[in-house]
Amino acid sequence: MRAAVLLFPGLNRENDAMRALQQAGGVKPTLVWHSDHDLPKGTDLVVVPGGFSYGDYLRCGAIAGRANIMNAVRAHAERGGLVLGICNGFQILCESGLLPGVLMRNSNLRFICRMQHLRVERNDTPFTNAYAKGQIIEVCVAHGEGNYTAAADTLARLEGEGRVAFRYSDSAGSIGGDANCNGSMNDIAGIYSERFNVLGMMPHPENLIETIMGGTDGRGLFESLAAATAKAA
Amino acid sequence: MKARVTVTLKNGVLDPQGKAIEGALRSLGVEGVDSVRQGKMFEVELATSDPERAKTLLKEACERLLANTVVENYSIELL
Numbered sequence: 001m002r003a004a005v006l007l008f009p010g011l012n013r014e015n016d017a018m019r020a021l022q023q024a025g026g027v028k029p030t031l032v033w034h035s036d037h038d039l040p041k042g043t044d045l046v047v048v049p050g051g052f053s054y055g056d057y058l059r060c061g062a063i064a065g066r067a068n069i070m071n072a073v074r075a076h077a078e079r080g081g082l083v084l085g086i087c088n089g090f091q092i093l094c095e096s097g098l099l100p101g102v103l104m105r106n107s108n109l110r111f112i113c114r115m116q117h118l119r120v121e122r123n124d125t126p127f128t129n130a131y132a133k134g135q136i137i138e139v140c141v142a143h144g145e146g147n148y149t150a151a152a153d154t155l156a157r158l159e160g161e162g163r164v165a166f167r168y169s170d171s172a173g174s175i176g177g178d179a180n181c182n183g184s185m186n187d188i189a190g191i192y193s194e195r196f197n198v199l200g201m202m203p204h205p206e207n208l209i210e211t212i213m214g215g216t217d218g219r220g221l222f223e224s225l226a227a228a229t230a231k232a233a
Numbered sequence: 234m235k236a237r238v239t240v241t242l243k244n245g246v247l248d249p250q251g252k253a254i255e256g257a258l259r260s261l262g263v264e265g266v267d268s269v270r271q272g273k274m275f276e277v278e279l280a281t282s283d284p285e286r287a288k289t290l291l292k293e294a295c296e297r298l299l300a301n302t303v304v305e306n307y308s309i310e311l312l
Contacts, residue, residue: 059301066298095301102303109249149246149304183247 001229003029003045006073008064011051011088013206020206021047024222034067039076044229046073050087050142050204060103060145061088065095074098082126082225083198087143090190090200099191099200100158101150103143107183111144115214116181116203118166118189119173125192126228127165127199130220136173137217139203141181146202148184148191155185165190165199234279235312236291240300241272275299284311 003021007014014031021029029047030040039046053064064070070092077083077098085093093099106112117138120131131137150158158164166189170179180187182202190201205218242248248270255269277294279287288309295307 058298062298062301100303102301104247104304105249107247107249109253151303154303183249 001025001027001044001226002040002042003027003047003225004032004039004043005029005047005049006032006034006069006089007049008034008051008053008067008092010053010055011049013050013087013204016204016206017047017049017086020209020218020222024209024219025226027226032069034064034069036069037072039069039072043076043081045082045084045225046076048073048083048085048089048092049206050089053088053092056088056145059091059095061091061093061095064088064092065097070096077193077198080195080197082229083193084127084221084225085198085200086204086206087146087202090202091145093198093200098198099193100154101148101191103145103202104147104149104183105145106143106147106181111142112146112181113142114140114181116141116189117169117171117173117179118203119169119175120166121164122162125165125196125199125224127192127221127224129227130223134173136169136171137205137220138171138215139205139208139218141203143182143202146182146184148182148186148188148202150185158188158191159186161194163192163194163196164188165192166201166203234282234284234287236277236279236287237310237312238275238277238291238295238299238307239272239310240275240295240305240307242270243304243306246304273299287311
């Protein structure tokens, strides 16, 4: 697998993403600067990491979503290439039009930084093949604007096409109530594009790679990507 | 020429910030506020002095960057 990690001013999770790709995905990714026009040749996976691109000015991800490199990412996705957006990366993918909807201010108006359970909605995608369908994983969330919001018809379409990747849940897998940390519609923590080659998610799987960090439930996502791209190659 | 662009949340979109401000006004004892919704205002200076050209340009600015039309409306005012 050849992976590229994008870097915008204000992002701060690029090293976590690079480390996760190395440790769980077995690849040494290339860091790509936002003003570049092209991705490295042969890129299989683009990761848009988390942080606070452009200080969250205007709207989270709004300015980064319109950077030069995003045209290359759009073309990459159109060719069927894989794109993973985490946290601010998810916001950037929504703002760039690669994913529908928008991440609004958390319903409790607080920045949330805590461990969080997720339900893996399907395991037949390049991002989740190492998990079981319905598996409950524990990762962390750290965001102020993660409240997934979309128009009613968009939401119906996402649900109808099975494009919800992860939902916030409790440790037993129950959905709703306090398990929904930020007020997201339908408890959505992550969504796929129409062709399941783009995933955006608010939680941070890249931080749960080593036992020393409190868990390894995030490894599966990077192992899935490594397996999916090995099969394709 | 100068212009003012106002971006507001669409009706029906929850505005937790507006709600918090509404609550703060109430706790300050500012009476008679039924509801508050928060938006953004942009003051823009334009090179052109042609109102039609200005409107077209600002509409593009709103559609492409200033507003996220999934949840926001915008209005353009030439000053």
